[in-house]
Amino acid sequence: MKTSKIVSSLFALCITAAASQISAQSLDDVTMNVYKEETCGCCAGWITHMEERDYELLTHHPADLNGMKEELGIKREWQSCHTAVTKEGFLFEGHVPEKFIAQFMASPPAGALGLAVPGMPLGTPGMDFSEAFTPYDVILMNKDGTSSVFFEVKTKADQGL
Secondary structure (H helix, E strand, C coil): CCHHHHHHHHHHHHHHHHHHHCCCCCHHHCCEEEEECCCCHHHHHHHHHHHCCCCCEEEECCCCHHHHHHHHCCCHHHCCCEEEEECCCCEEEECCCHHHHHHHHHCCCCCEEEEEECCCCCCCCCCCCCCCCCCEEEEEEECCCCEEEEEEECCHHHHCC
């Protein structure tokens, strides 16, 4: 099954399952489903970062998060602690700042799977516990399994926070 079909099926199942949990929010307002471990605090920090920028998110806690990532086509070297899936089927892995998600969504590159910030670099949204900052790359993940650097984040200011 192609990744886009898996993502579409996964999104439809989660929207259906979560519909009863949505009160003031309509399904049309949901821009991303976020998959994470229930106890992960840094993921909650990233979710807050996105919600403060007017994204509507639904959070899910799958039994096999790593297996789900692999099924979606997220290679181990791209992985972090959480995965966001848009209704269009794009994936955002890890602590990707909203600035880069907005740039990507404005003009998704042909063949793109989404963006990733592998690992958990200090100073990224959700990992901003102190003034510490670790430079990192935002990776463009492609459906064919290749990747390239979407943006080199050299300073905390580069994130647009």
